[in-house]
Amino acid sequence: MTDPAFEAHDHHACIVDGVAAVERACVARGLQLTQTRKRVLEILLSEHKAMGAYEILDVLRAEGLGSQPPVAYRALEFLTKHGFAHRIERLNAFIACSHFGDAHAPVFLICRRCNSVAESRSDVAKSEIGRIAKGAGFVIERTVREAEGLCPKCVEAA
């Protein structure tokens, strides 16, 4: 039950499948996956790592797709708003969604050594944070659940 993000795998398929899934979702929901938005998604999918907005912007700039911060932030806003990407608060960075279609709240495992990030999902209501909120009479709208540490490979290497 280790996570693909921490294992060797057919990564080209990750990208192709990821883009295809988002394209389908956009058609289904009447959203416009414009060139810049699509390219930002591909950039995010290119590795199982979180990327900063300016890092993404550098790539866009090199390709003539835009050079100013709002270009990257607008694309990222679109992708995160519709669940095609997520923001990692701990890193002030972004990552493509890898559990598409699943409505549960994301949980991230961030390796501080190789910088890979694995996404998992779990039902907030059944989680510790859900129980705590319930006990306090607090109504949760959004959760941030991120763990920092070492992935299996880096544990072994260390």
Added chain:
Amino acid sequence: MTDPAFEAHDHHACIVDGVAAVERACVARGLQLTQTRKRVLEILLSEHKAMGAYEILDVLRAEGLGSQPPVAYRALEFLTKHGFAHRIERLNAFIACSHFGDAHAPVFLICRRCNSVAESRSDVAKSEIGRIAKGAGFVIERTVREAEGLCPKCVEAA
């Protein structure tokens, strides 16, 4: 089982007790609670809300305790490093610790309407994120668990 942060309470006692507890801990551990560090702690304790580093810096500046960003960041680093305060990643802001002496990892409930923040604790090993990490062979060193939503009072008001 609602949280004090969301209820009326003797807040002056929060501040006095909070500072006293940290003073004791510093003596016990041989740490120096310098004037700036102590003042930053008091500022953080002044409300059950998270404060930005520059907001804190404004207060220090007004009191002649320092005017450059590193002054605030150094004090905050000291306080967070030793568990006297926490960083709220979702807000890029800081809050005084309210579960002093308890070693478990913090969980925060952030009200988006009144900005109050309640701190709770739970054992990572027994939490959802702990189970997920274990399943993935991931070794957790630090967790970020924050829920955003409405506190009991604000739910009622809405």
Added chain:
DNA sequence: CCTTAGTCGTTATGATATTTCATAGCAACC
């Protein structure tokens, strides 16, 4: 055609955080 919602390009600015170099204070030691 015309309106309108959505998107895009650009300038400027705001907000948060760190690096860097220099200095002050203090205690241990010879």
Added chain:
DNA sequence: GGTTGCTATGAAATATCATAACGACTAAGG
């Protein structure tokens, strides 16, 4: 007393992350 090591501070500059605001373009529906 002088040196060393350590911790904390001061000050300037810069790096990094994010948004506001405005005008222009475009495609879809009336």
